[in-house]
Amino acid sequence: MTADRRVPARVGLLALLYGTGGLFCVAGALRPMHPETPVALTGVLAAVGIGGAAALLARGDRLSQAGGHTALAGVSLLVALLASRSVTAVGIVGLGPVLIAIGLYAAHFCSLTAARAHAGLAVGTASLGAAVALPSTAALPWLMTAVSALLLTEAHARLNRALRTDAATDPLTGLANRRSWEAEAGRTLARALRSDEPLTVAVLDLDDFKAVNDRDGHGAGDRLLQQVADHWQSRLRTADLLGRYGGDEFVLRLPATDGPGAQELLQRLDGGPISWSVGTATARAGDSLAALLQRADAELYAGKRQRTAGRTDGVG
Template sequence: MTADRRVPARVGLLALLYGSGGLFCTAGALWPMHPDTPVALTRALAVVGIGGAAAILARGDRLSPAGGHVALAGVSLLVAFLASQSVTAVGIVGLGPVLIAVGLYAAHFCSLPAARTHAALAVGTASIGAAVSLPRAAALPWVMTAISALLLTEAHARLNNALRTDAATDPLTGLANRRSWEAEAGRSLARALRSKEPLTVAVLDLDDFKVVNDRDGHGAGDRLLQQVAEHWQARLRTADLLGRYGGDEFVLCLPATDGPGAQELLQRLDGGPISWSVGTATARAGDSLAALLQRADAELYAGKRQRTAGPTDGGS
């Protein structure tokens, strides 16, 4: 399979949830655990599981986040229905690992609130289904299974949320780091090109930052970067994406903003603890993020060379 056709992990694992459930139902239909096992229903659920897996894989990276939530909720409802029709306590309690799998999937690929919602839906609906046919003697094992599913989801979701934040954030300034900024700016550019709305990217570079480091030490330089980030972030709009690209260089993505609008917005950033230089580039049809950054960077350093040759009132 080529790189551009590779199935995203969130899609592949969701298909695996459906497919494995379908295979387990197939096994249950072929080798019933009890004479009263609803074999016809188990066969039907096997078809739903395997068919759902095939449909999800066919959708691939076109599966929207909303579609993923619906499909995951579907697993929970199918488990609840299967629990309500089970005829043995072993069969019902044996559904516990599916609840845990749903919770862990949600914890890894969804936000913390969404993961909690999916875990609560899975455990709640399955418990209602189990209550229909669960023998009283098996109530305690089921309660332990349900609580385990909720606790494992919460623990994994919190850990994953912390790791996701650390991976996307510059530890010094708290801004988006280079990798996460490029990912989000790339999505914003794709939306802008589709909707034909303007989008401008700016590259900002602090003037004489090396002098501060050499004169006052790297601690002073770090504090200066933090002050600049706080000053700029407080003056930007909610939709604007500011990131630290490396060293004393920052990048800014301005959705729904043309060239003149970007210059007007950049003027708001004046008044900080150090002067700075900037280059901008507004998206054109067929542009990539790399091309935008290259044009903005070229404008930035052209301005720096011009000031070096003959100082003007430019700068920040």
């Protein structure tokens, strides 16, 4: 596979889940645990698992989110089918780690709601399948396994959501941080260029912010940044994305907005606790996010230099 077609982790691990299941089925078909073990079915499931892994790897980064959900749900249904044909308590309870693996995968790569749905599907369908062939001695171990899978999924999904939020959020203002803003804005730019819709980005910089820090201290500067962020955020549209780029510099993504529309929207941000300067750039064919930000930044500092020159001429 070439360097520009690397398999994303979400696809690679899903392929690993399929492939590992397939190899276990191969082992089960070659060395059955019981004379009544459904060797033919196990062989078919082995082929499905290994073939599914190969198909996922071939799909790579082209696998959509919906395709990923479908493939993960497919693992749950295959486990349920295998559980319904198991003939020993060990064979059924031995499927528990697969349920946990499904739940942990969903907790890491899906939203909290989707992770709960996948864990519920895996445990629910496998439990129905197990009920068909479940020996009475396996009921309690299976219940413990099913509950453990659900609890581990919930705990891991909650923790992962908190970590994702922390990693994407500026701790002082609660806005998107530089990394998460660039990731979201980059995706929006790609969609805008494909659909030929307008997109404008803005770079905003607070005027004389250093003087506030020097005069009143960094605590006052931090409070000012929080007030500005709250003021701006309350006046933006839901689809707009405001981020803190660093220091007293902010960035703003304005989807479905051309240059004049951006200027009209930016006027809503007036009236805050400090004056500010802004530069904007509207996407053109072939633009990268870096190019957009560079043009907006250049406009911002050109305006600052012009105002500084005007004040100097006025003093003269």
